[in-house]
Each structure stands twice: as C-alpha cells, then as structure tokens.
Amino acid sequence: MSETAWLIEAVRNDSGHRWWTGAGGPGANWWTSDPNACVRFSRKQDAEAVIAGVNFGEPSVATEHEWMDAARRGCQPATCVSLKETGRKCPPGHGCNNPALQ
Numbered sequence: 001m002s003e004t005a006w007l008i009e010a011v012r013n014d015s016g017h018r019w020w021t022g023a024g025g026p027g028a029n030w031w032t033s034d035p036n037a038c039v040r041f042s043r044k045q046d047a048e049a050v051i052a053g054v055n056f057g058e059p060s061v062a063t064e065h066e067w068m069d070a071a072r073r074g075c076q077p078a079t080c081v082s083l084k085e086t087g088r089k090c091p092p093g094h095g096c097n098n099p100a101l102q
Helices: 042-052 079-085
Strands: 002-010 060-070
Touching: 002 042, 042 060
Parallel strands: none
Antiparallel strands: 002 060
C-alpha cells in the first residue's frame, strides 16, 4: 500500500528540497528537508489555497509525492512529480534505489 499527498515545496535555485512544516509565528522553522516531517494535503487545490493565502517570503509550489510501503520502497522516476519535472536528485534519506536519481 502507498500514500500519495501534495506538499508545499519552496522553489530554490540550488538542488536542495524544502517542504512546509506548518509551523508559524516568530522564530518558527517553516521549512524542513525531511518529506516525512511536513504537512501533507490530500488535494492539490488545498495546498495551492494555502500557498495563495500565506506569505512564505519565497516562491512555493504544490508538488505530488508518494510514500510506498517497505516491500515497494525506493524511488522510481515518477515517484516524486517534483523530481520528474525538475530533473533534481532525490534528497538524502529518501530511500532512493534508482541510479538515475541519486
């Protein structure tokens, strides 16, 4: 079984990934490089509504991600839409076993 969700990802010029944690307020850490520690949305339009309503201070986009069970774990080119669209590499700890994305 797998889980698919939409995440809010900060658009960056470097190869790093940062996703919204849902934290707010002064001194809060809004972003994480761990896709397991961020807010997950079941619908793209919900993530886009938050992007439209919150001033993140940098460009952000809704990206689709999939978490696979242990028997099927490991990235494939279509596992993360953001990877497929941007050609970026899998982040550390993502469980990637696809040489093209490492």
